[in-house]
Amino acid sequence: MISRNVEKIPPSGIRKFFELVIGADDVISLGVGEPDFVTPWEIRESAIYSLERGYTSYTSNYGLLGLREAISDQMYEKDGTFYDPEREILITCGVSEAYDLAIRTITDPKDEIIVVEPCYVSYQPCVTLSGGEPISLPTSMEDGFVPTPEEIEQRITDKTKAIVISYPNNPTGATMNKKRMEEIADIVSEYDLIVISDEIYDDLTYNEKHVSFSSLNGMKDRTILLNGFSKAYAMTGWRIGYLAANEEIVDGAVKIHQYSMICAPIISQMAAIEAIVSGEKGKMEMIREYNRRRRMVVKRLNEMELDIFEPKGAFYAFPSIKEYSGSEEFSERLLREKRVAVVPGNAFGECGEGFVRISYAASRETIIEAMDRIGEFLESLKR
């Protein structure tokens, strides 16, 4: 009954693994990629107030102009790039929808989309569903999980339409420096490509300020920039994000969005305005706390002598467990024997094999207990 494209895509490696966790008592989960914080109170309160005032209707397909203006101002402040709120910003149901729209807007059958891996689980499947061909570009711990210009160039053919990047990265915590971005930008111009840049973790960097791909010289017009409120403002359940690009792309994306979603929920849009207006303090507190946890996790994993690349952004650590076993076996045994859930690295692409993703979006007490158990588990494997 189902289409060939649907048949081709695998179920999400994260979901598959979490079927095992659901219903299991006393499991400590460092698996899910979502903040353990509740959305800051000012934001929740503003949503309650919007409901009280009767905001319960559809909005423009593009989203509330007030929200687009707030986002445009915020982007200008952060990156110095101006997006016209009337024509170049589309409010979506999370970055998940924004990514799907970006792919469907630009992809013709058999077009090739280069996907830098390891990466968020939807990147390849959405390309397949739109009739395109995802082309994997694996990265390695030795290269800081960042692709080289040569690796990109090797994968470019006359069918290549775009390249998908996401820094700070899920699952590795890697960031990409400006110099490397500029080298990639040169290739993007030379081969007339589009960059889909998912910058959902842009606020969550710990040692350096994030550079947006679209802020590079000549790149605004070639970039489809995706961002949202799920991570930095702890708003995963509100389903609110945005796509920023040139007018032609936004016009194309809104056509799909109007037939599939109509608009993002008005309550979430009102809450997102409040997040930009008054969410800064809450956001900074959460970021400081993530940073403390990050240092704690890295220290503990180092003490366990696991090969680990220091994460510089997002809220994940991605240690290598190659010397012990494969990713799935390791994660399954850790869950079974020590009741700790992490995600096998191969859920994020084949090059993630031999790693596990540990989310530190969990309380410090939870992290301490989980690290103790992981330490005991490793000891038991050595015996």
Ligand code: PLP
């Ligand atoms: N992009 C990346 C890189 C993510 O890690 C996630 C969630 O984990 C998403 C997008 C989905 O975000 P949203 O909740 O805005 O749909």
